[in-house]
Amino acid sequence: MIQLDGIKAVIFDFDGVVIESESIAYQVWCEVLGPYGKNFTEEIYHNVIGRGPLESVEYLIEILGHPLSPQELLETYWSERTERVCRDVSPAPGIIDLMQFLMDRGLVLGVASNSPSRYVIEVLEAMGLAEYFGCVRCREDVVQGKPAADVYLAAAACLEVDHECCLALEDSPIGLQAALNAGMRCIVVPNEDLKGEDFSGAEGRFGSLSGVLAALS
Structure with missing residues (x-):
């Protein structure tokens, strides 16, 4: 089980986590x-x-x-x-249930992505997901992209939550390293191409977002 004690915000990677792209x-x-x-x-x-x-x-x-x-x-x-x-493309299976679960518990949600903001925002709006996120920060918003901590720290600052009170959801080793570099706890749901990679340092590793939700419930 993943404990949410002390967590005030959950910051999602975009491609491979929020959507299966x-x-x-x-x-x-x-x-x-x-x-x-x-x-x-x-x-x-x-x-x-x-x-x-x-x-x-x-x-x-x-x-x-x-x-x-x-x-x-x-x-x-x-x-x-x-x-x-x-x-x-559709929203990733289980993403809406997971986001609603987190919001019902008073957590704020953000996106931290290495993709361009124009792409991320346009896709979020097209899929009706933009309303769930209080902040979106992307590659051009920061000096260094992942695996540097910048985009996660920028998202936390935008949400007005200390980085130590943020939980990240990622699907790649580069993203995991970025979250860890930002001093955040991180859960990984590896995409199919990266399931054999090393995800050392992750607080939990799951095969689906439904598995994440079950571990948080």
């Missing part, structure tokens, strides 16, 4: 890179998960030699991804 992310990268003859393998994708937008494209350009500039690749990818996610 990782399969779409992989498909969009394949479609964006394919016309240039670039082979976007699952191994490469594995190394992209959890990185910020600019860090991701810089990594891809470095290893694949993509002809587009980082900014051009960013615009192409995130425009297509936003459209596809809003059209084809």
